[in-house]
Amino acid sequence: MRLKGENVLVIGVSKGLGYALAYFLLREGANVIVNSGNVEKLKEITNALSKYGNVKYVDGRIVDRESARNVIERAYKEFGNLDGLAVLIGGYLEDDVHSLKGLDEMINNHVKYPLYVVSEAVRFMNPGSTIVLVSAIRGIDKALPNQLSYSIAKAGLAKAVEVLATELVKKEIRVVGIAPSWIDGEFEPDRDWKKLRKLGDPKAPPEDFARVIVWLMTEESQWVNGVIIPVDGGARLL
Numbered sequence: 001m002r003l004k005g006e007n008v009l010v011i012g013v014s015k016g017l018g019y020a021l022a023y024f025l026l027r028e029g030a031n032v033i034v035n036s037g038n039v040e041k042l043k044e045i046t047n048a049l050s051k052y053g054n055v056k057y058v059d060g061r062i063v064d065r066e067s068a069r070n071v072i073e074r075a076y077k078e079f080g081n082l083d084g085l086a087v088l089i090g091g092y093l094e095d096d097v098h099s100l101k102g103l104d105e106m107i108n109n110h111v112k113y114p115l116y117v118v119s120e121a122v123r124f125m126n127p128g129s130t131i132v133l134v135s136a137i138r139g140i141d142k143a144l145p146n147q148l149s150y151s152i153a154k155a156g157l158a159k160a161v162e163v164l165a166t167e168l169v170k171k172e173i174r175v176v177g178i179a180p181s182w183i184d185g186e187f188e189p190d191r192d193w194k195k196l197r198k199l200g201d202p203k204a205p206p207e208d209f210a211r212v213i214v215w216l217m218t219e220e221s222q223w224v225n226g227v228i229i230p231v232d233g234g235a236r237l238l
Helices: 017-027 039-052 065-079 103-124 146-169 206-217
Strands: 007-011 031-036 056-057 082-087 125-134 174-180 229-231
Touching: 007 017, 007 065, 017 031, 017 206, 031 146, 039 056, 039 125, 039 206, 056 065, 056 103, 056 229, 065 103, 082 103, 103 206, 125 146, 125 206, 146 174, 174 206, 206 229
Parallel strands: 007 031, 007 082, 031 056, 082 125, 125 174, 174 229
Antiparallel strands: none
C-alpha cells in the first residue's frame, strides 16, 4: 500500500469526489479524516468506509480563517501531523459581465477558503507532505461565456498552486492540483466505474478524478510540483 500509515485530511467532502477520494486513500493504507459542514453526510460516509481502514470526520464549514483553524486543529488532535491535504471546496454558478452575480461566492469558494485552509495547515504538515487543490478545465483552458466568475476563480486557484509551491518548497511540501472536466454523479464503493464513460467524454464519474489525486499524494509523483494536471480524458481536444 503506497500511503500506509500516512495521515490525510480531505476538506469539503461531497458524496462525489470527496467520498471517492477518501475510499481510494483508505485502500492505499492512509489514515483519513473527512470534513464538511454536513455532519449527517460525514457520518454516512465514515460508516460506509470504516471497513476499508481508519477513517474519522471533523465537521465544520470553512468560511474564514478562524473556521479553517478550528477544523485543522481538531484534525491534528485526531491523528497528529498531516502527510496530505486535499481541499475540495466547490460550488458552481453561471454569470457574465452584465450580472456578476456569482463573483463573491466563486472567489470565496475557490480562492479565499482554500487559501485559509492551506495557511492554517502548513504548520501541522510533515516534510515530504503534499497539498492538492482542485481547479477546473474552464480555469486553465477555453472558458464559456456564461462562466465568468467561476472561470476566473478557478484560474486564480491554478496560479495559487504555482505560487504556494514556490513558497513551500523549502519546507519540503509539494503543492499540486488537478483541473477536472465534468465530475458526474455520486460515488459508489466497489463498482466498475470504467464502464460508465469512454475516452474523450466531457464528463466522467468521480473515481477517475480521485485516482489522480491519490497518485499525486504518493512518492511516485515526488518530482511533480507546482503544476495543474488536466483530467478530462482528452475532451478539451475534441
